Amino acid sequence: MDKWLDNPWFLRGVALVLAFMLFASVPNTNLNKSGNINVPSNENTEVLTDVPVNSYYDTENLVVTGVPETVNVTISGPRNIVQQAKALRDFEVYVDLTKLEMGEHQIQINIKEISDRLTVTIDPSNITVSIQERITKDYNVEPEFSLGMLAEGFIAGSPTVEPAKVKVTGAKDIIEQISYVKANVNVEEGTRETVRRDASVLVLDKDMNKLNVLVEPETVEVSIPVNQSSKTVPVDIVPKGKPPEGVTIESITSDVEEATIVADPEVLKDVKKVRVEIDVSNITENTEVTMPIIISNGVLEVSPQTAKLSIKIKKQDEVTLSNVPLRITGQPEDHEVALVEPKTGEVSLTASGQTDLIESLKPEDFELVIDVSGLEEGEHSVDIQVSAPNDINWSLASEKANVTITKKEA
Incomplete structure (x- = not known):
């Protein structure tokens, strides 16, 4: 075994086998269509959007306009550093205006706390800013x-x-x-x-x-x-029709004297009153009725909407007095006056009024007079003058009397 290890060809063979095994274990994702190996690049470029811009100036006394809220930053460089900067964004984009005077200036947007191994481009990179005095005022x-x-x-x-x-x-x-x-x-x-x-x-x-x-x-x-656009106006009672024969309307009163109406201001200023209409053609007794309050065009609401009317009447009666005496005045001393018509010296008179007054009438309650003052001899037709009790209506069967004036014999 030691001899094999000492043999350089054996070592070279082992190294070749290990290299082949290592190569075989690498995935083929880097193979292109032709089967060639693509070696990944170590450089990368990223565009970072909406990067905030910080401004440095005297914020208590100055106002700055023209600095964008955000910019786009393009970074290029080693892949790992680019990805780290993109993920952390631990750099700062800023403008330093602390040494500038008030007025308009062309300035460059800067970046700091970013790796010097990166190439940085800011968009926009140059801007126009306006520095002015800060003023605070109160306004209503x-x-x-x-x-x-x-x-x-x-x-x-x-x-x-x-x-x-x-x-x-x-x-x-x-x-x-x-x-x-x-x-x-x-x-x-x-x-x-x-x-x-x-x-x-x-x-x-x-x-x-x-x-x-x-x-x-x-x-x-x-x-x-x-x-609500409203106002209060009086309620006007308007009788309609004619009372039945023999009936006189003594009074009509309402439980509502004023009403509140609602309308647009332009309409409201022209409305002076509202009304309640009552038909008296069928009134034969004292009575109470509830009637609607009538409003004019343009009026939207009325309150109250109804009024209770109390109606008092006077019933009329009629009597004919056929023996009312006729008196002659203004007769000259030297002349005689003779009644031709009416021969009896009495006149027929018809009186009408409330029943209680009519029932107590007598002929002597009326005074009928003809005045012949200034008349010459001869026959004359003279108007009959009537004095009657209050609240009584009357009519004569004949409104004239015929008299003859003659001179007295000596």
């Missing part, structure tokens, strides 16, 4: 919402904002562009109740473009009171 927040989203007949009161002011921080030239600080509130269609919403604060220039500033706080609470 103006709430904004669409009135058209409110339900018909509802109006919005004065909205409130909490807090009413916010602090806006930004570059001096940006702050000088501020024209509006608004909180836009989303109001749902058909809203009938007070709206309370958290709303983001928007800082805008005169052209309503959003400005790049910091706002503290970023949201505010907006409260918008929503109420």
